[in-house]
Amino acid sequence: MxxxxxxxxxxxxxxxxxxxxxxxxxxxxxxxxxxxxxxxxxxxxxxxxxxxxxxxxxxxxxxxxxxxxxxxxxxxxxxxxxxxxxxxxxxxxxxxxxxxxxxxxxxxxxxxxxTNPEELEDKQRAKLARDKVLAESEDVANVLFLDGEQPQEQTFVSEYDLQKLDTMFSGDERLGRYVDLNEQYELYLNLKEAEKLSYLEYLKSIDKFELYPHKLKRYPQYVEYLDSLCQYFEGFFARAMPLFNLPKVLAEAKEEFDNGWAQNSIKGWGDIQNGANSELVCKVCNKQFEKPTTYGAHMSSRKHQKAFERAKDAKATSGSSEKTDQANITTQRAERDRETAWKEAIIRKYTQVLATRIRDTRSNIERRQALTEEERNKEIEEEEDDETEFIIEEEDKDEQIYNPLNLPLGWDGKPIPYWLYKLHGLGVKFECEICGNAIYRGRKAFEKHFQETRHATNMRRLGIPNTRQFHGIVSIEEAQQLWERVQKEKKKQVANTDTFEEYEDSEGNVFNKKTYFDLKRQGLI
Incomplete structure (x- = not known):
């Protein structure tokens, strides 16, 4: 092109x-x-x-x-x-x-x-049941042949899509119904200063970063843990909630974080922003200490003395001032703290959106912990696709239905009693040409079909109203003849009203309606 x-x-x-x-x-x-x-x-x-x-x-x-x-x-x-x-x-x-x-x-x-995939599944199941019943009856070879020649409908759900779903989610996620944070939970347990919690307690306090000590938040492992949480939640949104407006949520979180950081109101970072414990900072090693005792031990250690000598030689060589080095250290530390706090704010926003699924995850874990192994396996079997269960049920069903009289099947899939068959007159067949030569078993079904949509639609196509006087007529020719007769009778009734009604003038002369009004218009009476 x-x-x-x-x-x-x-x-x-x-x-x-x-x-x-x-x-x-x-x-x-x-x-x-x-x-x-x-x-x-x-x-x-x-x-x-x-x-x-x-x-x-x-x-x-x-x-x-x-x-x-x-x-x-x-x-x-x-x-x-x-x-x-x-x-x-x-x-x-x-x-x-x-x-x-x-x-x-x-x-x-x-x-x-x-095409609705669920409606198509229902049609396929009904067809399987109908074919099985027809296979046991007579003269069905043509019906089955014609059904087999019809092209199969396609829906937006293909086998590839269903297989892709199974590989897209883990077993604990259950196709996006729950979250699976076991990998992030292991990273959390490997943090040095983190409190040891169970998985359920971890899910409950996953976004409570203000409880973590400041020393923990400056470890590289903590930043790696936050990155893992962000990547999982973003991937979960893409897999389980593909239409979710993630950029809008990030924009809202960014606006809230900027305002909170400017006002020093971010949870867990207010003390650091206000400069708390600034006297317990080692400028040479770029470390901050929580207690004066640990700070004093560090300052007297050999590691600090060596780092101090190297820094002193570097200053003598480069000629840089101590104020400039301190400003650079403070700026770098503030940038790292701000980046870490931003990641925590993003995770808080994600957990707010997924609060319902996280709560359902905790409930599901508590419920499964109370189950035995047999109950868990049975639950997995019950969660299989409905179509698979239907096919397995039909294949494993070895019971043969004995129906020599070819009686209709009841609600339980078995032939109805013969006395009920005779009572309703199901052995008598009625054919309706208006409905496309459809056959109805029994007088009750035949009388009922005159009020159904199929018969009424076909009557409208013939240009005939589906009134009570046309009930019982199944031939197209008879219905058209009756309709012509009804129209003629209506015309006669209109003409008779002008002939049979009598009017009297002032002199006592009697005329019919038509003659009276003709003479009156001419001014003769």
Whole structure:
């Protein structure tokens, strides 16, 4: 496609089709968590493609190369010549490439977004049950053959998507219902100054960073632990909540953090910002101490003395002042503290958004701890897909239904009693030509179908109202004849009203309605 204008038009068309596909997905009523998750991921993919097409349209509209403006001028000046030259180019291409495949229509790629996967599953299950019943009856070879020839419908949920979900989440996450912070919990336990907590206690106090000592927050392992938490939560949002507006949450967290840092109101960092314990800082080793005793022991240690000598030699060589070195150390420490506090603020914001899932995770862990191994395995089996359970149940069911009289099946899947079959007259079949030669078993079902949507719709297509006087008529010809007769009778009734009604003038002469008003209009009476 060499035409820049055609590229822009195609991009607009793609965006419109993707927007309609998103609307079709959002209108579907889904009940399964797995299907809802796949739908959100599909919508996220379509939104990403819309952004790509929008960037392409923006680049074409800027026309930095000038090719679009040149093409528009060429079309405006030489309309027919430009049209026939492009037409000749297309013909020449297919003349030299006669075996080239036809372009796949783009609208076919978006039909699958209109089909509800759960409704399709219900249809497939009903078809399996119907085929099994029909397989035991007579004269069903043609029915099964025709059903097999029908093309299978496609939905936005494919087998690849379901397999991708299983590999995307861990077992403890349960497809995004819960969080899995076991890896971060191990990093927390390896921190030197951290309080040893159980996993449940850790989940409860995961965002309470103000309880951690300041000495712990300056260790590289603590920064690594915060980075691991941030990466997990961001990945969890992308996997379990793909439509979540993460940039908006980050912008709100950034605004709150900047205001809090400027006012020295960040939890756990107020003392450090106010310069507490500044006298317990070793300028040479760039360390801060919590207690005077540890500070004094450090100042008298050999390690500090060696570092002091090296710093003294370096100052003599470079000529830098002590005030400048102290300012640089303070600035670097403040930048590191601010970065660490910002990471804590982000994690607090994430935990606020995921508070419900973290609480559900704790409840689920407490519940599973009270279960035995057999109960846990049974719970895993019950969480399998409904379709798999249905197929296994049908395959493992060895019981053969004995139905020599070909009686209809009841609610329990077994033939109804023969006396009930005779009572309702299910052996008598009624055929309705108006409903497309549909067959109804029993008088009750036959009488009921006259009030159903199928019969009423077909009557409207014939131009006949589905009134009470047409009930019991199943032939199209009889219904049309009766309708013509009803219309004629209505016309006669209108004419009879003018003939049968009598009026009397002032002299006592009696006329029918029509004659009376004709004479009155002429002024004769």
């Amino acid at each position: 060499n035409s820049i204008i055609e590229q822009q038009r195609q991009a607009y068309e793609d965006i419109e089709r993707m927007e309609l596909a998103i609307v079709d997905l959002m209108l579907q009523d889904l009940s399964k968590h797995r299907h809802k998750l796949v739908r959100e991921q599909k919508i996220n993919e379509l939104l990403g493609q819309i952004q790509q097409r929008s960037k392409l349209i923006s680049e074409i509209s800027k026309d930095e190369s000038g090719l679009r403006h040149k093409e528009m001028d060429s079309i405006a000046e030489h309309q027919f010549n430009e049209f026939y030259s492009r037409l000749e180019g297309i013909r020449s291409f297919y003349r030299h490439n006669p075996d080239s495949s036809v372009v796949h229509p783009p609208e076919l790629d978006y039909i699958k977004y209109k």
